[in-house]
Amino acid sequence: MAIYLTQDSKVLVQGMTGGEGMKHTRRMLAAGTDVVGGVNPRKAGRTVDFDDRAVPVFGSVAEGMAETGADVSVVFVPPAFVKTAVTEAADAGIGLAVVITEGIPVHDTVAFTTYARREGTRVIGPNCPGLITPGQSNAGIIPADITKQGRIGLVSKSGTLTYQLMFELRDIGFSTCVGIGGDPVIGTTHIDCLAAFQEDPDTDIVVLIGEIGGDAEERAAAYIRDHVTKPVVGYIAGFTAPEGRTMGHAGAIVSGSSGTAAAKKQALEAAGVRVGNTPTETARLVLARLDEQR
Template sequence: MRNYGTKVVAGVTPGKGGTEIEGIPVYDNVADAVKEHNIEASIVFVPGKFAADAVYEALDSGINLVVVITEHIPVLDTMRFVKYAKNKGARIIGPNCPGIMVPEQISLGIMPPRAFKKGKIGIASRSGTLTYEVANDLKHIGQSTVIGVGGDPIIGTDLVDAALAFEEDPETEKIVVIGEIGGTSEERLASLVKRGKIKKKIVAYIAGLTAPREKRMGHAGAVVYMGMGSFQSKVTAFKEADISVAQTPFDIKKLL
């Protein structure tokens, strides 16, 4: 992140307060860090069992953007801290996500720089490595902002929120959406496009054509219960909204 230009000003690990890592001061808690620095965002790498505590701590210290990289956070924890953040007017990205990046400017997370280049395409994705694959394939066009929304069932910022942000963003000309089976965020996005709320061109790809029902495909959120959020339901919703759906990640560039 630092190599990419992100100004990392403080680390927080209880019990390690007063130490330094590569010249960056470490604090016992977020409140101490906030007293010493002007902090705009917090990135949580804390293991699943303790991640919720870290999120609440960042929110209560007045930080308005919290990126949660951690996987395996219990859903009830996420459900509660996402609502807590919303009541405070703060934004959560993730959990279980690679973060957010503005190529050649700033990275909050773990996306590998080699796959990205500055440009005009906004990418919103539910998958990490698939985002790198797609960004890499679109390197000749480049990206304005890339948001990994996360693979969990409940996330702070979903594909719909990300697409709405791209609609408002003057740096973004077209939007690439990488979805997968499970949940209904793709269907809700399609409905917004149908109602004219998003006018920029969207090209979508959905992973999970061959995924069996009621089996979890790696991501906690990639599972179809009660037939909700199946591959077919998403593709149909996109097509009804005149959103181009790429058959493979490598067909996206042709459709843009």
């Protein structure tokens, strides 16, 4: 079991024939992902050779789904075209659209996430590393060789901190790691992933990584308090960030006392979440919590 992505997932790559699409499609295939096609209307009918596998290019998501049974799309298109790409995927009935692209105008993100949700398509991202179920499938840009399959669930706003916690806890392993992205508007939230991990029988403990700005972590804390029975360990990036300055992600900005790391940590701890002050300390808290369960 896993959340959102399994060994049975069939993946299309919108923008596969571009530089980033080519590079990361090759990496996804090497990780065992069943990449069944790319999408580029101008190159439909061609195939692209990736080492020992030839991947067909389709003219549309609908065509690719009809030919291959694809249920996941990974989006590697420029910011100006993401709204159209996700709308096309949602119109085709894709179950999951993983939007890696950064720099998308917020009004575009609001439009395509709202539309996709109405059509029954889950969006992960934008401006995210994607998600990985180790040993089964990798949809996005997360390195596949830094951890193994295990029973920790991970949901994170930060790509690099996703990788660090995966590496720190590599001897234990993960069920699924989801990088939800750090933009002000995203398609899948901490709460969505917490609910999925709560229902996943192969996830024993959840790591939640947040950062300064907004109130997503406070809302996650309230959800954990009321709905999550599995142990949760957290980390909030940005304790030393100066007030009023955007740090890294577009959503990571603090105004006054709103959205500070200290406030988020306090809310999570009040909900029973153990929160580390550094990624390494967070990993140690996870190990300690697992020891208590044995």
